[in-house]
Amino acid sequence: MIDLYTWPTPNGHKIHIALEEMGLAYAVHAVDIGEGDQFKPEFLKISPNNRIPAIVDQDGPKGKPLSLFESGAILIYLAEKTGQLLAPSGNARYIAVTWLMFQMGNIGPMLGQTHHFRTYAPEKIPYAIERYTNEAKRLYGVLDRRLGEAEYLAGDYSIADIATFPWLRSWERQGVTLSDHRNVERWFHTIEARPAVQRGLQVLADRGNKQQPFTDRQREILFGRTQYERR
Incomplete structure (x- = not known):
């Protein structure tokens, strides 16, 4: 099982789609970036750059859990894990x-x-x-x-x-x-x-700002001083 820490953004959707295309089992953990969930200590242990997406593969190499952040790295890992969507050499x-x-x-x-x-x-x-x-x-x-x-x-x-x-x-x-x-x-x-793409885009589709203006608090969290505090 893969624990997926994500939010419905373009970078989040990359991993949603990949997991669906590859047929991997995953559990979704919403990280509400407008509310500041990305700065919580438990998330920073997985993603020290306080960005989604991040994963913890409970069945990583040699059967040990592996946590990864950065969407490109996650995509390469998932492709190599499954032997899909990336040529081996x-x-x-x-x-x-x-x-x-x-x-x-x-x-x-x-x-x-x-x-x-x-x-x-x-x-x-x-x-x-x-x-x-x-x-x-x-x-x-x-x-x-x-x-x-x-x-x-x-x-x-x-x-x-x-x-x-x-x-x-x-x-x-x-x-x-x-x-x-x-x-x-x-x-x-x-x-x-593609059916898998459509399924991936539905992950947390009921969340996010849905093109609505950010509140002052959300704007501060995403673009203001909160983003740059030392942690």
């Missing part, structure tokens, strides 16, 4: 890992900044909005070129696609028109239709 493996790292180093951080300055920042800063919106469009272009060459990011469906897909669900909020990127649009709807 060779070029196919390295291509998948390359596109996974592209998501971790570019798609997630840059689209996250786009969301922040377009939607959440208390002050609308035109320079920041333009900078990150343009970067979002550039990254969609990178994906579109790749997906004009291959059906999926690594050729075959893999953890690279699982990592990237949840971040593109909010394309409108990123200032992007999906139909301007026809290869991404084809890929997106293909993945969206």
